[in-house]
Amino acid sequence: EAGVAQSPRYKIIEKRQSVAFWCNPISGHATLYWYQQILGQGPKLLIQFQNNGVVDDSQLPKDRFSAERLKGVDSTLKIQPAKLEDSAVYLCASRPLASGRAGEQFFGPGTRLTVL
Amino acid sequence: AQKVTQAQTEISVVEKEDVTLDCVYETRDTTYYLFWYKQPPSGELVFLIRRNSFDEQNEISGRYSWNFQKSTSSFNFTITASQVVDSAVYFCALSLIQGAQKLVFGQGTRLTINP
Numbered sequence: 001e002a003g004v005a006q007s008p009r010y011k012i013i014e015k016r017q018s019v020a021f022w023c024n025p026i027s028g029h030a031t032l033y034w035y036q037q038i039l040g041q042g043p044k045l046l047i048q049f050q051n052n053g054v055v056d057d058s059q060l061p062k063d064r065f066s067a068e069r070l071k072g073v074d075s076t077l078k079i080q081p082a083k084l085e086d087s088a089v090y091l092c093a094s095r096p097l098a099s100g101r102a103g104e105q106f107f108g109p110g111t112r113l114t115v116l
Numbered sequence: 117a118q119k120v121t122q123a124q125t126e127i128s129v130v131e132k133e134d135v136t137l138d139c140v141y142e143t144r145d146t147t148y149y150l151f152w153y154k155q156p157p158s159g160e161l162v163f164l165i166r167r168n169s170f171d172e173q174n175e176i177s178g179r180y181s182w183n184f185q186k187s188t189s190s191f192n193f194t195i196t197a198s199q200v201v202d203s204a205v206y207f208c209a210l211s212l213i214q215g216a217q218k219l220v221f222g223q224g225t226r227l228t229i230n231p
Contacts, residue, residue, distance in 0.1 A: 044221070045220075104163055107162075
């Protein structure tokens with residue numbers, strides 16, 4: 001089965017610019033996560049979707065970050081305007097609602113964002 | 117709230133040595149999953165193992181073994197006869213069985229295996 005796809009893989013922007021990341025989860029996976037991984041740290045959840053509804057966005061900086069999952073499949077994460085501290089790898093993960101591999105999330109390769 | 121601590125930031129050993137990565141967790145919930153993920157230089161997180169809070173049996177998979185002790189809230193990972201290909205950043209993580217099942221990660225341990 002195809003894995004989680006993300007694009008772009010790398011992005012360099014200047015502060016105050018906007019940027020968007022795209023994620024295509026594994027087919028049939030109802031739950032989708034966006035994580036932010038700052039260099040030297042573990043990933044931190046930004047937002048979780050189940051189908052096209054938001055389950056948890058408590059750690060999403062909503063003044064500048066937004067995310068959507070139209071039609072419950074692909075998802076986009078946007079930052080507007082970007083700050084220097086947004087430099088990180090943005091990981092997308094997906095999980096089926098029910099499976100024998102309970103709790104396991106499948107991760108994409110990530111998008112490395114550098115804000116100058 | 118849940119918390120995962122990996123006190124070892126970096127470990128460097130010579131190939132064929134055994135190495136143990138420590139993980140300590142905090143949660144008030146009684147039902148949870150614990151995970152180990154590997155992150156090679158390519159950046160993708162690779163699932164290694166999942167344990168649930170009901171099962172404290174240790175597990176061995178080839179050169180990898182995991183020791184889960186609820187009494188000390190620890191879930192340690194041992195690589196026996198390490199190889200250069202084991203070099204990566206390793207993350208311990210926790211998620212609750214009920215609810216959103218979001219993963220809470222530790223800070224990671226960078227493991228370098230020298231030839």
